[in-house]
Amino acid sequence: MSETHVVCEVRYHIDRDALDEFRIYARTWMRLIERHGGKHDGYLISRQAPVGAAMSFPAVGNEDASVVAVARFAFPDDASYLRYRDEVGRDPDGIEANLRYGTNPPFKRYERTFLEHLLRINEALRSNCKLCRGFGPDYRKSPALGNGPAIASRSG
Numbered sequence: 001m002s003e004t005h006v007v008c009e010v011r012y013h014i015d016r017d018a019l020d021e022f023r024i025y026a027r028t029w030m031r032l033i034e035r036h037g038g039k040h041d042g043y044l045i046s047r048q049a050p051v052g053a054a055m056s057f058p059a060v061g062n063e064d065a066s067v068v069a070v071a072r073f074a075f076p077d078d079a080s081y082l083r084y085r086d087e088v089g090r091d092p093d094g095i096e097a098n099l100r101y102g103t104n105p106p107f108k109r110y111e112r113t114f115l116e117h118l119l120r121i122n123e124a125l126r127s128n129c130k131l132c133r134g135f136g137p138d139y140r141k142s143p144a145l146g147n148g149p150a151i152a153s154r155s156g
Contacts, residue, residue, distance in 0.1 A: 003077050003078070004077065004116060005074055005075065005076055005077060005116075006074060006075045006076075006077065006078055006080070006081040006114060007072065007073075007074045007114065007115040007116065008072070008073055008074070008081075008112060008113070008114055008115070009070060009071070009072045009112070009113045009115055010070070010071045010072075010110055010111070010112050010113075011068060011069075011070050011110060011111045011113075012068065012069045012070070012071070012107040012109075012110045013066055013067070013068060013107060013108045013109050013110065014045075014067045014068070014069055014106065014107045014108065015067070015106075015107070015108055016067050018106040018107070019067070021106035022069065022106040022107060024106075025097075025101055025105070025106050025107075026043045026069070026071065028093065028097045029071070029097065030042065030043075031093065032088050032091065032093060032094050032097065033073050033084065035091070035093075036083070036084040036087045036088055036091070037075060037076070037080050037083070037084055038073050038074060038075045038080075038081075038084055039073060039074045039075075040071070040072075040073040041071075041072040041073060041074075042071070042072075043069050043070065043071045044069065044070045044071075045067065045068070045069045045070075046064070046066070046067055046068040046069070049063060069107075
């Protein structure tokens with residue numbers, strides 16, 4: 001089991017007619033993740049590109065006209081994430097959310113990706129990382145970067 005922090009990004013493909021229900025879904029899961037030890041960065045939803053914003057690499061990129069929402073949240077380590085998964089299954093709000101959205105979710109499909117840092121920006125900006133704030137000074141270490149395992153601790 002990894003001792004580095006767990007960052008999860010979830011990309012939802014939403015039906016435009018289900019936006020109001022998706023907002024309720026999003027608020028529910030933000031509360032549950034925060035309640036059970038995670039840090040949630042919120043939800044972002046796709047918007048129209050600024051006029052004149054050409055694709056940087058048009059040979060390999062394309063604009064997506066679908067409605068997409070992206071959520072990103074973090075836990076100090078694998079054990080904390082797995083504990084959240086277990087606890088939310090017993091949390092009355094988690095049980096209600098799973099019953100409500102289990103068979104009729106307010107999205108067409110979703111993808112989940114677990115992430116770790118490949119490169120980082122300078123230390124002054126990094127200290128303002130909302131997702132990692134509060135996980136202690138060692139959250140910055142990553143085996144993928146060759147600087148050793150992190151022993152993430154919760155402060156406060």
